Amino acid sequence: MIRFLKDFTKRVLAQLFQKKKHIKLGFYGPPNSGKTTICNRICKDWLGEKIGTVSKIPHETREVVMKEKVNIKHKNRELTFNIIDTPGIATKIDYEDFMKYKMSARASKDRAKEATKGVIEAIKWLDDMDCVVVVLDSTLNPYSQVNITIIGNLAARDIPVLVVGNKTDLKKSNVKKIENAFPQYDVVGVSAEKGSNMEEFYESLFKLLK
Amino acid sequence: MLTLQFVPYADIEHLDAQGRIAKLLSIVKDDKIVLMQGRLRPEEETLLIQRTMEQIADEFKGVEICTIFPQEKDLQFLKRIKKEMVKAILGNRDGITIIGPANIVKEIKRDINKIELFTKTTISRPSNIRVKRRTAKKPARRRAKARRRRR
Numbered sequence: 001m002i003r004f005l006k007d008f009t010k011r012v013l014a015q016l017f018q019k020k021k022h023i024k025l026g027f028y029g030p031p032n033s034g035k036t037t038i039c040n041r042i043c044k045d046w047l048g049e050k051i052g053t054v055s056k057i058p059h060e061t062r063e064v065v066m067k068e069k070v071n072i073k074h075k076n077r078e079l080t081f082n083i084i085d086t087p088g089i090a091t092k093i094d095y096e097d098f099m100k101y102k103m104s105a106r107a108s109k110d111r112a113k114e115a116t117k118g119v120i121e122a123i124k125w126l127d128d129m130d131c132v133v134v135v136l137d138s139t140l141n142p143y144s145q146v147n148i149t150i151i152g153n154l155a156a157r158d159i160p161v162l163v164v165g166n167k168t169d170l171k172k173s174n175v176k177k178i179e180n181a182f183p184q185y186d187v188v189g190v191s192a193e194k195g196s197n198m199e200e201f202y203e204s205l206f207k208l209l210k
Numbered sequence: 211m212l213t214l215q216f217v218p219y220a221d222i223e224h225l226d227a228q229g230r231i232a233k234l235l236s237i238v239k240d241d242k243i244v245l246m247q248g249r250l251r252p253e254e255e256t257l258l259i260q261r262t263m264e265q266i267a268d269e270f271k272g273v274e275i276c277t278i279f280p281q282e283k284d285l286q287f288l289k290r291i292k293k294e295m296v297k298a299i300l301g302n303r304d305g306i307t308i309i310g311p312a313n314i315v316k317e318i319k320r321d322i323n324k325i326e327l328f329t330k331t332t333i334s335r336p337s338n339i340r341v342k343r344r345t346a347k348k349p350a351r352r353r354a355k356a357r358r359r360r361r
Contacts (some may be wrong), residue, residue, distance in 0.1 A: 090259075091258075091259055091272050091274060091275055092262075092266075092273060092312035093271065116266045117263075119260075119263045120260050120263050123260055143319075143320045145275045145276050148277070149252065149255040149256065152252040152255065153252040153255070153256050
């Protein structure tokens with residue numbers, strides 16, 4: 001009886017004073033793979049608001065953006081996440097690439113400068129993540145060094161990884177190729193823009209955080 | 211002209227991560243393509259990206275990087291242990307890493323067994339090679355018409 005009371009008070013006190021831990025869920029990947037689109041989809045589903053703007057021009061997200069306390073429910077389980085959208089990781093940034101989208105030279109140079117800072121910031125955040133979703137464009141070749149570097153770093157840090165093949169609504173999409181490239185990881189094909197297969201995404205995410 | 215500079219593992223073995231990245235980046239910034247024996251560790255790869263981003267300017271747009279290494283799936287248990295011991299003593303010399311400046315190397319496409327390097331420089335055709343010009347054939351109906359006219 002005394003033991004029961006002791007445990008009970010300990011649990012109540014812990015719940016009262018212990019800060020509730022939120023899972024830091026990072027979204028990493030190369031530029032234009034649809035990280036912000038997936039984050040927007042999740043935040044809209046569970047918070048009713050978006051996290052950031054999306055654009056066809058690469059490096060639209062140039063700062064790490066965090067949405068706190070996102071409660072996601074799936075099959076009688078509820079987890080609270082801090083959703084962290086990161087700038088796309090790249091090994092090169094050429095301001096002239098932005099000028100192809102009818103941006104002025106000045107604006108392109110500024111964008112390139114901000115993008116380089118964004119990449120550095122995204123890499124620095126890697127250590128803080130509890131779990132990472134690597135978002136890849138399923139219409140592109142997955143055997144790129146950036147993808148391998150991101151996944152290799154997460155593996156070295158023992159951070160759980162879920163690989164998402166985005167843009168499955170497009171004709172060229174090939175999720176099988178991503179599965180072959182990263183056979184040791186769970187790969188989910190989704191279309192964040194259309195919202196298709198998000199159930200499977202949540203299923204895999206909750207499975208990863210068991 | 212493309213310059214490929216080979217960096218043997220022995221050249222970078224004694225350097226720490228910062229030193230290795232500084233050495234590799236200094237070669238790349240000289241507009242040379244690095245062929246390095248072995249691979250960088252994951253944390254060195256991210257450090258390379260960070261240092262590259264810090265140095266990006268109008269004349270340096272970044273790097274293209276690619277690593278190929280042998281697949282070790284089918285190795286027997288004893289062979290794997292032997293290999294791991296060699297790695298621990300001599301360092302990871304398996305594979306090859308290619309790092310090129312982005313203003314020269316447009317893209318490195320890699321698959322499981324091959325690497326394709328696309329450069330931005332245009333390769334001019336040697337003068338001793340002649341290209342035979344082909345004239346388009348006239349359509350059959352026009353040829354028949356011309357024949358009739360000749361008659």
